[in-house]
Each structure stands twice: as structure tokens, then as C-alpha cells.
Amino acid sequence: MATLKQQDTLMECLSCSHLKTTEIWIALEPLVSTENEISIYRLESIAGRYECTISGLRWVCESKVTLLYHFSSWDPHRAVLQSMGYRQAGPLLDIKIIEGKLKEVHLPHFACFGARMDINYTEQDIVLFTWEFSIHIKINVLIKLIMFLSILGVGDRYDPSIKQKVRVLHVEGRGVSIEQVDKVTRFHVKILHPSFSLRGVILQALGCSVHCDLQIYRARTAHLTLHAYLMPCDPALTQAVEKQEKCHGSTRILKPRPEKSQWLTSDFYLTTSCPSDVNPRRLELAHVDPPNFFEVFIRDADSDFSLNLSCKSRKQTIWNHEIRAAEYRGSILTSDQHFVDLHQTALIDRVSQVGPILDRLLKSGVITADGYSDVIAERNNQKKMRALFDGPLKGCGPECKDQFLEILTELEPYLINHLKLE
Helix, strand or coil: CEEEEEHHHHCCCCCCHHHCCCCEEEEECCEEEEECCEEEEEEEECCEEEEECCCCCEEEECCCEEEEEEEECCHHHHHHHHHCCEEECCCEEEEEEEECCCCEEEEECCECCCCCCCCCCCHHHHHHHHHHHHCCCCCCHHHHHHHHHHHHCCCCCCCHHHHHHEEEEEEECCEEEEECCCEECCCEEEEECCCCCEEEEEEECCCCEECEEEEEEECCCCCEEEEEEEEECCHHHHHHHHHHHHCCCCEEECCCCCCCCEECCCEEEEEECCCCEEECCCEECCCCCCCCEEEEEECCCCCCEEEEEEECCCCEEEEEEEECHHHHHCCCCCCCCCHHHHCHHHHHHHCCCHHHHHHHHHHCCCCCHHHHHHHHCCCCHHHHHHHHHHCCCCCCCHHHHHHHHHHHHHHCHHHHHHHHHC
């Protein structure tokens, strides 16, 4: 499905809202398949300017193009990056061009370059940044610190020379290289006439301000238990969290992101407006896979309450939202009727990713090859879903329906979250 999308509707950040542009991109939803438990995304386009709805990857082409990509881990490359004074600043994407040629590719990043540095950093903070990297950098520390301070600026809203500090890590075979970029924009870096393999945006700095997210999951436990993940806005991390939580039957409670960018490696505290146990007491904003989280335990939850996220160095609240009773109660499955049975009519009417869902059901053994063939032969999505419920799922037990729900939650997250709130 393709929809028009203005450049900066990817997310809102008050720290860099003045850097908005008016470019228009066509949002494309990729086809998703799974190989060796890795999600593979396939995109096809004619001439135009496009953006993938999953990763934020953008490309410009003058003729038909087909490309595949998947997220890859930064872990094998972290030590090399740190030794050279770089930080990862976006997802690491393994991209392959199946057909056609790209004129431009725009790799997503989560660094915020428009933030006014109104953070009251102490001498201890600066010593901490320097000490952290002195482990890896034995020479030229002063040069790196000057680069770092030039990024901070003194009241500057934007530093045009930021392009000189942004690079792309290119992994090919057993070798890695650091490449320049053609342009840096609010959420992307542009590369002209790219060749492809493994690529990700990196930043030359002792630290950086990043767009971040606070993702909240309701664990499947007797008493209310929330997992709150504080992490950079990296779709690869989001995917890792979803996979980790779904393995335990958790359900996401959707809430807005923090309105302003935050400093990577800063410490944060999470508190509630009601009696609760929160562990750990503080959490560092870091790019780790999978991300760490706050566990919030509330024994006798029976009403709305608020969550409050505060930054230690700024000594102020940076995020505050109400968790409504209907939200956390709605995430619990009914005991007498399975969720997929309870919402059968809505699922038949509204599920769109029927093909990938059937592929996953077949691979996991929930349906047989004959059942798959019978369902896929139907003419449209509604008839396919109706045939699925009337046929292969009709005699399924709770375990098979749990697997079906897990697949639905992964491929139709907004629909499932909406149904759980009803």
C-alpha cells in the first residue's frame, strides 16, 4: 500500500522542529517474509521518491526497482567504532537490489542535530564522557573533545558543518570502511548512486543528542507488571523488543514518544503516581540490543495512574503520561473465550496481511499444506480469513490460537492493540 507522506511526519521532536522541510515521499509498506527467524522486507516501486514504513529507509529511482533488506546487529562492529571515536546513529541495514538501480538512498538515523544545548551539564558529566572514551582512545583525546564541543555549539540551533562528523559504516565481506555522505537531513543521510551491502549511519562524537522512545508493555502476570523500554528511535531495537516481549505473551500499551531529544548515556528515573516497585532505580539511555527496561510492579492496580520519566542531569521531567485502567485491563485475554474467537468478525473484516500470516501459520505447523492451499485460493482477504476460521482454525486448541495471535500481533500490531482496548 502506498500513501503520500511529508518528510518530517516520521516523528515529532520539538528540539529540531525548526529544521522541517517540505519534501514529499510516497510511503510503501513492504512485503514481509521470514528466513532463519530473520524478517526480510521486500519493496517494489516505479520511478519516484519512496519511504519504507517499517525502517524509514528512503530511495529515489528513475525506473522500476525491487530491493530486499533486513536489520543486522551492530555488536561485531562496536569495538572498532569506539576505537575510532564513532557511535552508531541508526539501524544497520543489509540491503540488496534485486532489480533496477537507485539514484539516491537516504539511510535513517536517530541523532538530533537541531537541539539547543540548554542542558545544564556539570563538570562531572564532561569528565564522565571523556573517561568513557579514554578506555578506547589513547591519543588525540583533545582533538575529539574539540569536535564534541563543536557539535554542542554555544547557542547554535544548527551547525552546517555537521556533515563532516557524520559517516556511513560500510561492511563488505570481512572488511569495513568509513564513507562520507552527500547530505545530512533531520532524520536521514543521503548517498548518491549507492552500491549495497551492509550500511549504517555513524557519528564522530564523544556523545550526541538522540530522538528516543519509551515503549511500554503489559506483562502477562496476575498482578499488573509493566516493562518500560527507554531507547533511541531505532526500528531494529523496536523489532528486538517486540520479539522479546511477544515470546512471553506481553501486550504493548501505545503512548507518545518524549517530545524532545535526550543525551545518549544520560541516566533516567521512572516513577508512578501510585504505590509501586520500580526496578532498576535508574536506567541509562543506551543503544544496546535488546534494550534494558524498567519493571513496574503494582500489586493492587484498579484505577488510572501516571508514569513519570525524569532525567538525572537535567533534574526535570521529560515525559509524563497517564496509564488508564482500560488500557492495562484490556491487554489481558478473557479466560472463557480466546481473543481470536472473541474478535473473529473484526479480524475477518480488517486483517490485511493475510498472505504473510498464512505463510507463518504454515511454517509453524498451525495449518497444513492442504489447508493453506484451500485458504489462499479464495479471491480476497475477507474470504481468505473467513475460510481460515471455518477450516484450519475451527478445531485448533488454545496453543495454536496463541501462535495465531502472536503472528497477528507482529504483522497487524495496530489492529490488535485497538481490539484489546475495546
